[in-house]
Amino acid sequence: MRAALYTRVSTAMQVEDGFSLDAQLDRLRAYCASQGWTIAGVYTDEGQSAKTLERTALKQMIYDMTLRKIDVVLVYKLDRLTRSVVNLYELLQTFDRYTVAFRSATEVFDTTSATGRLFITVVAAMAQWERETIAERSREGQIQMTREGRWSGGNRPFGYHYREGQLTINDPEAAVVREIFQRYCSGQGIATILHWLNHPQRLQLAPNGHWRQWGLKYLLRNPLYAGYVRYGYRIKSVANQRYQGKPLIVRGQHAAIVEEATFSQAQALIKQKATTPRRDGTGKFPLTGVLYCGLCGARMTGFTWTRAKGGVNLRRYYVCVEAQHTRLCPMPLLRQEVVEGEVLAELAFQFEKFAALTSNRPLLDHGVQKKQQITALETQLRDVRKRSKRWMDAFESGHINSSELRQRLDGLKMREQEITLQWQTLQTEPSPTERNELKSILSSFHNTWESANIEEKKQLIHSVIDRIELRPGPKTGRIYSAQVTLTFKT
Template sequence: MKAALYTRVSTDIQAEEGFSLDAQLSRLRAYCESQAWEIYDIYTDEGESAKNLQRPGLQRMMAHIQEHHLDIVLVYRLDRLTRNVVDLHNFIQELEKHNVSFKSATEVFDTTSAMGRLFITIVAALAQWERENLGERVRMGQVEKIQQGKRTGAHAPFGYRYEGGELVPDGPAAQLVQDIFAKYLQGWGTMRLLRWLNDTTDPKLTPISGRWSQNTLRYLLDNDVYAGYVRYGFGSRSKGETIIEPGDHQPLIDKATWKHIQKLRQKKKSSPSRSGTGSYPLTGVLRCGRCGAPMIGKAKGHKTGRRYYMCSERNSSRTCDLPYIREFILNAMIRKEIQNIYEEQDNIDKPKRMELKNLKQSMDSKLEEIERRRSRWKDAFEEGLIEAVEMRERLDALQEQELELRAQREPVAKEIDYSEVELKLLKSFSRIWQEANMHEKKQVVNLLVRSITVYSVTQVSIAFA
């Protein structure tokens, strides 16, 4: 059985008797010897706390677990690995996924025995209880705060700032909020408001408002904090529970004005939309290359019914200058780009693909050499040829080399990692596109493509799934 020995000390307890790296390692080696386990590698985190699992040595061990090099993870004590029951539960689940056992040398935590598995089951139940209990405590605390008229949000909404923990109006920004509500009452729509708010030539607006989007403006118009209320449960995690209470902060608009504006907002929201994107197969993956917003489909002209894709920010706020792009032009660009990708992959085959495979094999050989060098340094330590401090320095240097090499290997592996199915789809994409219906086109796009960024009527960039 191949064992991973994991040791850790944090800076504040490194000198404590019985917890030094050498003391932990000595105990773990003795335990492996008593069980006739083969020590595959030693993973050490020096000066690292147990607050989370993001530690270099632990992450290197996790990589070896995922590569199926290990059979069991051995620690001196459970708190050397983690002090968080949820982290422990997640760690054990990851081990189980790769058929790796877990054992504490000085405690009953042991997934190789019935009693140990019982304790792990208890840990899982405790982890679930802790998650639910924490959520309930947070919810109760937030509800209590709302009932006291306090706001639970982390950031002050635009127009306010925190002063001594209390919301207070923020000068020019507060005045701008009042102007927005006043103009909306006068009949200004959101598109007109956005053009005004994003007018870079207005010296009164530029220093305080920045760039406004449709979502930002809608959030402001629907936020009852400006009428003097505080709320809980407005977001998606509220499980249907919404609590609104009078706040103890100064409102920027009176309640009568707020109620009138919400009636106007509700009336506009209930109006049917005149356009949709359901019949546009590229929506969902298209992104504007100039502002980063999603792109939508839109038909122009009742008689001609010309179909376009356009930036959603240009459609809503007029703050983006990406031009409308005819659907057939964009389809042609994408078909050409995908054909180019296929031809590149097809041409990689002989010399290039072989070169990349050789490069990947070379990197794999270097990774194996790093493992051999680790073993030699550990052998030298066991024979008393080097001190523990020197061994840790050597192992840390090898760990840095391994992480850098794995980072270089990943893009090379991906470049030659197209499956046969994906290559066939790339090859026949143009034919499929011509014959498929809208729903089928969308399925093919979602299967092959993660995102398509449109920079102009002649330039697109495709990120494949």
């Protein structure tokens, strides 16, 4: 029989005895030798969880099944393959579809019989039940610790040491925490406090080397600094983390860093600012909402500078939010007229480009060319995967060691990601018909822009552009030029 050897280690288990990749492979090779099987391939997922089937080597193994290269899948233990009952059923159905058996080298599992399939399902169900039971007991333990006034764990809170199960004050960090609350309660906003915390000439102590907006807001809302502990502040959801309505909050055993009255004043200010109506958002900057920093990826917003000297002098700029709030991005202030002028110039260039494409090339030619490019990329992807398979074979034959294998596979994985990105770009490229529609809009864009008000300009930009990436260009005197990259809506 042709056996596929599947091995996996999670990040936390890579150094545990008996679970290393080499130890698993040695056991699997010995098992194949005892059964008289030939090794069809070695499939290794390193540092990946068994809770999902989205694993590179596992998907490659299933692909090879479709090519009828495998007769049996051999693993060290069942939990190397999966820990989920649902995923196990899905895998067994796939194995059955391609007449592939499943064996474990250390457990009595045989999927060739109904009894064997029942047994393996029951064992997997028990494994999932055990994992869920452990998680439930862990939650219960954290709730009980909170009720007793003890911190229930997680990342060490800024301002405290955690030693022998107790939180004790870290004096240098606690001084920063007190200053943050004092500044906020005196009327300073989040942006102003971030400027102080991240100022390059007087950097303050920070949780991860520097302060960000989310971390500062979390600190100001955390009752731990007033001497309380809480559980259930955030809950997991399918899409992201959301705040839980009523977390458990109990007086803690640790010392407070700020007085309770100061913390209460900060919470009242937070609530007051959250209910203050905001401006309608149209402002004087039509590119906001689609304009992003090309240096750090953050959004860009508008900034108006006023100078009263012989009359009011207004200058408007686009500024990176990350640079504005944390000073961690080197993006300079870019003049509004420079940025918007460059966007209009790029739109004019795109209009000429689309006009040439739609008038000088038959629609069929473009479609054929695009299909040929996609086919070529798919051929390159298959070639990269074949090369990965050859390196796995070389490792299985003993020609290279595991470190050399990982080095080779890492390089091929990067190449595969590059090709995949190119393939996805071609798939979403506008068709010639869509180009014609865009051409019609762009042909009248400049005239419409000149006669439109700010709100109409914003609507016009949003109707055709999905994203604008902005980078600073060469500097003339004190003024930077701008470089833009446009992504059109499809």
